[in-house]
Amino acid sequence: MQLKTNFLGxxxxxPLVLASGILGTTGASLARVAKNGxxxxxxxxxxxxxxxxxxxxTVVDLGDGNLLNAVGLPHSGTEETRIEFENFxxxxxxxxxxxxxxxxxxxxxxxxxxxAKLKPDLIELNISCPNVEDExxxxxxxxxxxxxxxxxxxxxxxxxxxxxxxxxxxxxxxxEIAQSVEAAGADAITAINTVGPGMVIDIETAQPILANxxxxxxxxxxxxxxxxxxFEIFAAVKIPIxxxxxxxxxRDAVEMxxxxxxxxxxxxxxxxxxxxxxxxxxxxVEFYERKKIKNVADLVGIxxxx
Ligand code: DHB
Numbered sequence: 250m251q252l253k254t255n256f257l258g259x260x261x262x263x264p265l266v267l268a269s270g271i272l273g274t275t276g277a278s279l280a281r282v283a284k285n286g287x288x289x290x291x292x293x294x295x296x297x298x299x300x301x302x303x304x305x306x307t308v309v310d311l312g313d314g315n316l317l318n319a320v321g322l323p324h325s326g327t328e329e330t331r332i333e334f335e336n337f338x339x340x341x342x343x344x345x346x347x348x349x350x351x352x353x354x355x356x357x358x359x360x361x362x363x364x365a366k367l368k369p370d371l372i373e374l375n376i377s378c379p380n381v382e383d384e385x386x387x388x389x390x391x392x393x394x395x396x397x398x399x400x401x402x403x404x405x406x407x408x409x410x411x412x413x414x415x416x417x418x419x420x421x422x423x424x425e426i427a428q429s430v431e432a433a434g435a436d437a438i439t440a441i442n443t444v445g446p447g448m449v450i451d452i453e454t455a456q457p458i459l460a461n462x463x464x465x466x467x468x469x470x471x472x473x474x475x476x477x478x479x480f481e482i483f484a485a486v487k488i489p490i491x492x493x494x495x496x497x498x499x500r501d502a503v504e505m506x507x508x509x510x511x512x513x514x515x516x517x518x519x520x521x522x523x524x525x526x527x528x529x530x531x532x533x534v535e536f537y538e539r540k541k542i543k544n545v546a547d548l549v550g551i552x553x554x555x
Contacts, residue, residue, distance in 0.1 A: 250537045252530060254288070254545045256489060256512055257411040257436055259344050259370050261288035263530045264545050265502065268493050268516030269294055269348035269373060269415070270320070272523060276336025279345065282519065283337075286526030288512070289344035290337075294322050294375045295330040296350055297360040303380065304460045309449045314497055315468030316517050317447055319380040319461035322350050327363040334367045344370040346413070350378060352385045354402055361403040365410055372410055373491075374403055374435075377417035377442035379465045390417040390442070396426050397433035404434035413491055415439035416478075418471075419446075423478050424485040431486045439491040439514070440478045444471045467517040469495040476508045483509025483550050497525075499532020509550040 252263035267273060267282045267290040279290045302323025309317040330347070337345055347369035351357040357374070364372060376389035376399050389395040396414065404412050414430040416423055418441040427438050443465025449458045457463075475494020482490055492510025496502050497518040505513045518525050542548060 250534060250543055252288070252533060252545055254511070257371070259289070259411070261344060261512070263288040263533070264506065264512045265526050265529060266346065266491060266512050266514045267291055267519060267523070267526075268514035269375060271516045271519050274333075276333040276338075276340065279333075279337045280340035282523040282526065283341040283343040285523035286530050287343070287515070287523065289346055289370070291346040291348050291373055291514070292330065292333070294324065294348040294350035294378070295327055295360060295364055296322070296324045297356055297363060298326045300324045300350075306458055306460055307464075309458050309464070311449070311468070311470075313469060314517060315466065315470045316520070317445075317449055317459065317464040317466055318443070319446070319459045319464035321380050321461060322378055324350075327360065330364060331367055334369070346371040346373050348373045348375050348415070349403075350375045354398055357399050358402045358406050362406040365407040369410065371413055371437075372403065372407055373413045373415055373439055374399060375415050375442070377415050379417065379419060379443060379446045380461055380463070388417055390415070390426060391420050393425055393429045397429040400430040400433035400435050411436040413437035413439045415442055417442050418444050418474055418478055418494075424481050427482045427486050431488050435488060437489050437491060438482055438486065439493065440482055441471070441475045441494045443467045444474055467495070469497055471495045472501060476504055479505060479510050480508040480552065484553060496529075499529050499536055502529055502533055503536050503548065506545065506548045507550070507552040509553065511546070511549050
């Protein structure tokens with residue numbers, strides 16, 4: 250069997266995608282992840298202009314692969330993205346997904362227009378970072394109308410480039426948000442972004458460890474939340490899903506596919522090296538062969554059949 254798949258007209262060697270924010274800062278690091286077995290890679294979120302991010306410490310290692318982070322989406326702006334995408338393309342032919350972030354609707358449109366010129370294979374709209382609330386208020390992904398409006402504005406300026414909208418699990422009803430961005434023109438849903446935010450206190454100093462005090466939770470601890478979100482979104486929309494959240498093994502990736510994801514994102518599990526992609530891909534193949542399944546697509550959403 251083989252893992253090859255087609256997602257919105259994009260050909261991937263396997264359904265595994267590097268999630269945004271991990272190992273995606275430079276073209277060289279993205280290319281290394283692609284070489285180590287990712288089917289596609291997603292860049293760190295691009296801002297129109299320089300965006301500072303939070304001071305250190307920005308990440309707490311909670312053990313067992315779980316992280317709490319508030320990096321604050323630091324970035325140098327779209328010119329850096331242009332250079333890094335060019336570097337990536339010199340090193341890899343694999344699909345490149347561009348994540349974008351912005352502080353308001355107008356800037357989402359401008360950032361999307363600038364990034365569309367770089368011709369990524371897909372644009373992922375990050376409206377769900379939980380760590381910039383002090384700067385910009387509640388994430389757009391937490392409101393049905395804000396999420397739809399951001400989607401509409403971006404879809405209008407990026408033309409034929411497929412648009413995935415990355416949703417937050419930190420809402421009362423994620424399917425309602427998924428349906429609103431689908432109606433506003435999204436071509437796919439990415440689910441989920443980090444959970445929380447949460448907090449860890451250093452009890453010796455009685456101070457929060459993160460400089461931002463609060464941060465998004467990722468890693469295996471959030472996987473059941475991600476699987477449920479993907480399962481429910483699959484039943485509620487027609488557009489495909491890039492499922493992510495705590496996937497660490499081939500077994501976890503198969504679970505995401507069965508819940509309804511067409512592609513599976515790997516984030517925190519790649520923090521110590523992108524060799525994990527090859528390992529997860531091999532474990533998926535092992536599962537497929539044992540079950541005598543021929544195509545990745547045959548597994549998508551099968552947990553919905555009773
Ligand atoms: C950050 C961004 C995210 O989208 C997220 O889920 C967690 C952290 C950040 O850069 O702080």
